[in-house]
Amino acid sequence: MNIDITSLIAQTALVLLLSPLLSGLIASLKAKLQNRRGPRVWQPFFDLIKFFRKDMVISEHASGVFAAVPHVVFATALMAGLMVPLAWVPAPLQLFGGALALVGLLALGRFFLALGGLDPGSAFGGMGSSREMTISAIAEPAMMLAIFTAAIAGGSTNLSQIVMAGDGHAGRFLEPAHTLAFSAMFIVLLAETGRVPVDNPATHLELTMIHEAMILEYSGRYLAMLEWAASMKQLVLFGLLANLFFPFGLAPGMLPAAVAQGMGWLAIKLVGLAVAVVLVEFTNAKLRLFRVPDLLGAAFVLATLALVSLFLFR
Amino acid sequence: MSDRTPFALLTNGTALPWADVPESPVIEFVRAVGSELDRGGRLSSLFGVAEGDAVRLVAVIAFDADSVLSVGRSEPFSARYPALSARHPQAHLFEREVWEQHGVVPEGHPWLKPVRLDHGSGPAVMDFFRVDGREIHEVAVGPVHAGIIEPGHFRFQCAGEEVVHLEIALGYQHRGIEEAMAGGPGRATVYQMETVAGDSTIAHATAYAVALEALGGTEAPLRAQWLRAIALELERLANHTGDLGALAGDVAFLPTSSACGKIRGDFLNLTAILCGNRFGRGLVRPGGCAMDLEPERLGRLRERLGVALADVDQAAAWLWDAASVRARFEGTGRLDGRQAAEIGLVGPPARACGLVRDGRFDHPIGWHRFAQVPVSVWPDGDVFARARVRWLETQRSGEFLREQLEAGPEGDARGGLAAAAADTLAVALVEGWRGEVCHVALTDGAGRLRRYKITDPSFHNWTGLALALRGQAISDFPLCNKSFNLSYCGFDL
Numbered sequence: 103m104n105i106d107i108t109s110l111i112a113q114t115a116l117v118l119l120l121s122p123l124l125s126g127l128i129a130s131l132k133a134k135l136q137n138r139r140g141p142r143v144w145q146p147f148f149d150l151i152k153f154f155r156k157d158m159v160i161s162e163h164a165s166g167v168f169a170a171v172p173h174v175v176f177a178t179a180l181m182a183g184l185m186v187p188l189a190w191v192p193a194p195l196q197l198f199g200g201a202l203a204l205v206g207l208l209a210l211g212r213f214f215l216a217l218g219g220l221d222p223g224s225a226f227g228g229m230g231s232s233r234e235m236t237i238s239a240i241a242e243p244a245m246m247l248a249i250f251t252a253a254i255a256g257g258s259t260n261l262s263q264i265v266m267a268g269d270g271h272a273g274r275f276l277e278p279a280h281t282l283a284f285s286a287m288f289i290v291l292l293a294e295t296g297r298v299p300v301d302n303p304a305t306h307l308e309l310t311m312i313h314e315a316m317i318l319e320y321s322g323r324y325l326a327m328l329e330w331a332a333s334m335k336q337l338v339l340f341g342l343l344a345n346l347f348f349p350f351g352l353a354p355g356m357l358p359a360a361v362a363q364g365m366g367w368l369a370i371k372l373v374g375l376a377v378a379v380v381l382v383e384f385t386n387a388k389l390r391l392f393r394v395p396d397l398l399g400a401a402f403v404l405a406t407l408a409l410v411s412l413f414l415f416r
Numbered sequence: 417m418s419d420r421t422p423f424a425l426l427t428n429g430t431a432l433p434w435a436d437v438p439e440s441p442v443i444e445f446v447r448a449v450g451s452e453l454d455r456g457g458r459l460s461s462l463f464g465v466a467e468g469d470a471v472r473l474v475a476v477i478a479f480d481a482d483s484v485l486s487v488g489r490s491e492p493f494s495a496r497y498p499a500l501s502a503r504h505p506q507a508h509l510f511e512r513e514v515w516e517q518h519g520v521v522p523e524g525h526p527w528l529k530p531v532r533l534d535h536g537s538g539p540a541v542m543d544f545f546r547v548d549g550r551e552i553h554e555v556a557v558g559p560v561h562a563g564i565i566e567p568g569h570f571r572f573q574c575a576g577e578e579v580v581h582l583e584i585a586l587g588y589q590h591r592g593i594e595e596a597m598a599g600g601p602g603r604a605t606v607y608q609m610e611t612v613a614g615d616s617t618i619a620h621a622t623a624y625a626v627a628l629e630a631l632g633g634t635e636a637p638l639r640a641q642w643l644r645a646i647a648l649e650l651e652r653l654a655n656h657t658g659d660l661g662a663l664a665g666d667v668a669f670l671p672t673s674s675a676c677g678k679i680r681g682d683f684l685n686l687t688a689i690l691c692g693n694r695f696g697r698g699l700v701r702p703g704g705c706a707m708d709l710e711p712e713r714l715g716r717l718r719e720r721l722g723v724a725l726a727d728v729d730q731a732a733a734w735l736w737d738a739a740s741v742r743a744r745f746e747g748t749g750r751l752d753g754r755q756a757a758e759i760g761l762v763g764p765p766a767r768a769c770g771l772v773r774d775g776r777f778d779h780p781i782g783w784h785r786f787a788q789v790p791v792s793v794w795p796d797g798d799v800f801a802r803a804r805v806r807w808l809e810t811q812r813s814g815e816f817l818r819e820q821l822e823a824g825p826e827g828d829a830r831g832g833l834a835a836a837a838a839d840t841l842a843v844a845l846v847e848g849w850r851g852e853v854c855h856v857a858l859t860d861g862a863g864r865l866r867r868y869k870i871t872d873p874s875f876h877n878w879t880g881l882a883l884a885l886r887g888q889a890i891s892d893f894p895l896c897n898k899s900f901n902l903s904y905c906g907f908d909l
Contacts, residue, residue: 114612138676172857201485225555229577229890306562307894310666387667387740389579390748391891 153326171218219316230315268349506760532587613906619848633835703833763851775847871908
């Protein structure tokens with residue numbers, strides 16, 4: 103494992119700074135569609151700064167796990183962000199297993215987040231954790247299958263190599279395996295980032311929450327870390343979707359001109375995906391909780407079909 | 417309706433000398449009320465009147481199909497009486513209230529606990545019904561909620577995500593409105609009536625005004641009755657529109673949610689054109705209306721009403737066209753018609769269970785005697801039905817207003833109010849947007865108020881919400897709650 107220091111520092115900064123911007127972009131687009139002026143795109147930065155400066159109120163029933171959770175969740179999200187090629191290839195971090203390690207990291211973060219929801223012993227946190235686990239148990243296999251489809255096409259589970267292998271084959275998006283896997287992955291993206299129709303990130307109704315219920319007891323610095331981690335996870339999944347399925351425009355190394363171009367392409371892809379997500383959010387009501395598994399089941403079936411068709415239409 | 421009734425009959429908005437209200441020993445009285453309810457009556461109000469150390473029960477029973485009310489009272493008694501709730505669940509909250517206020521025990525009441533007060537102070541958060549079992553967990557929500565809503569405590573007994581039982585504890589906003597009325601009406605009374613439930617200002621103020629007018633043996637001028645009817649329907653439009661938006665918001669359906677929030681404001685502004693206040697404060701006064709609607713403002717009102725109605729048409733069309741919304745609304749929080757009738761549900765939730773029950777049609781007073789609004793009914797009893805009934809009522813109120821604003825009666829809106837007759841009972845029912853608002857006034861020998869009983873529709877309907885939640889997912893509670901949209905302060909008084 104050889105690590106390129108420039109690439110590492112650059113991508114760390116990119117993940118940390120771009121992720122709140124993406125959240126802000128989505129919130130802003132959503133507001134525009136509702137004829138509201140909405141928050142500025144960089145509002146999430148101000149929110150993070152605000153949370154970092156606030157005191158924390160911690161339940162007296164909370165144990166040490168409660169304090170460990172924000173750090174673990176933040177670290178896993180950031181590491182996942184370093185594994186996904188965003189604006190250039192290869193990505194700075196290439197753990198064994200590639201895609202598998204990425205899914206594992208996200209699962210580890212989620213596991214701790216669920217623990218954090220359970221730890222203070224509030225009814226809402228417990229409900230949030232149990233819902234999150236139910237949903238992820240179905241979303242994860244679908245995500246794995248969708249990534250495997252791309253991995254088989256690319257001949258490796260290393261994310262950077264999948265992307266590099268796909269570069270220059272833009273027409274491949276029209277292949278059935280590719281389209282099916284993309285659809286599956288898009289549904290998983292909605293579930294994993296807690297967006298309508300699976301979860302409603304804007305709700306204030308504790309009884310309906312999933313992700314927000316788990317972090318309900320957090321405040322101040324810990325809340326900032328969890329919010330930031332959630333944005334990073336969102337960026338990871340957006341980036342994964344953007345580059346696995348539209349593998350073009352990435353800079354082949356750390357040359358400034360190429361990187362600038364890569365960033366441009368990344369921005370275009372992210373905005374495109376954000377618009378798609380916001381349109382889904384705007385035109386759909388949230389699903390009844392018991393119907394969410396049906397949706398994710400559909401994602402799993404799509405991903406399976408993608409894998410099968412990869413061999414059928416080879 | 418047979419003439420076998422042991423009670424006195426009267427129509428809505430009229431008075432009756434206290435001595436003419438038939439009196440019977442409490443055991444017979446309870447039996448008689450039971451048989452009235454068996455004959456298809458609906459308990460509009462049941463309350464105690466203190467007689468020294470003893471107490472009398474007074475029942476107001478509505479016969480909707482016959483447009484008539486029957487009133488009876490018991491002889492003074494103390495200590496205990498056989499509970500009516502044992503056979504007629506619709507009396508259960510009334511009997512708890514009487515127990516709380518007068519200390520008489522309804523024997524055989526299935527769940528006797530305070531309604532608003534806990535041992536004389538603070539809200540009624542105590543002794544919740546508990547379900548046993550390893551799988552059962554208890555979820556407590558409120559009284560502080562995340563949204564901008566009123567305080568109330570909800571205690572759920574859940575098996576996983578499924579609600580086995582919900583108990584609702586209120587009383588956080590108990591202000592002692594009924595107590596403050598004794599010896600009145602005073603100078604502050606009309607303002608208190610306007611804020612029994614702030615979103616039903618017109619409904620409560622009208623009921624109060626009608627009760628006082630009935631006691632004085634007068635009627636408001638036609639022009640005032642017309643204005644009240646217009647204000648009442650505007651209130652309905654604003655609140656139903658807000659509710660449709662809130663329902664859409666609860667399922668995260670943004671187009672309707674954001675549009676309705678704005679259109680609700682437009683309707684409130686129409687009320688402001690009428691009387692200078694968005695919630696209708698200062699319009700309805702006993703004897704008439706405090707202000708008139710001159711042609712210039714009438715024209716403006718008509719014009720802007722048309723725009724707002726067209727806007728809400730569009731916003732509702734988005735809602736009904738979205739399959740995802742339909743899937744979310746249908747089958748959620750279902751109550752069947754039999755249950756609804758048993759617990760005495762009123763207003764849109766009752767009509768959404770297929771019960772044809774609308775005070776504007778069944779017990780018309782004021783301008784609604786001359787111009788009627790069809791009753792909007794939907795059969796299913798779920799969230800979809802409650803939303804649908806609101807939408808039908810929005811359309812029909814719109815039609816009503818369009819028609820009525822064309823030509824109102826001439827004359828002065830202000831009228832005089834005669835002194836209230838001594839020892840007289842008056843009943844006024846007004847169908848507010850939330851359902852039947854019932855005011856009962858009883859005067860003493862000097863013509864001052866001796867007892868004033870207010871029954872907000874929420875008083876009947878909170879039980880309906882608790883029942884609708886049984887067997888539902890706990891994550892559907894906010895949606896069900898919004899589909900009833902009951903008043904906390906109207907209940908707490």
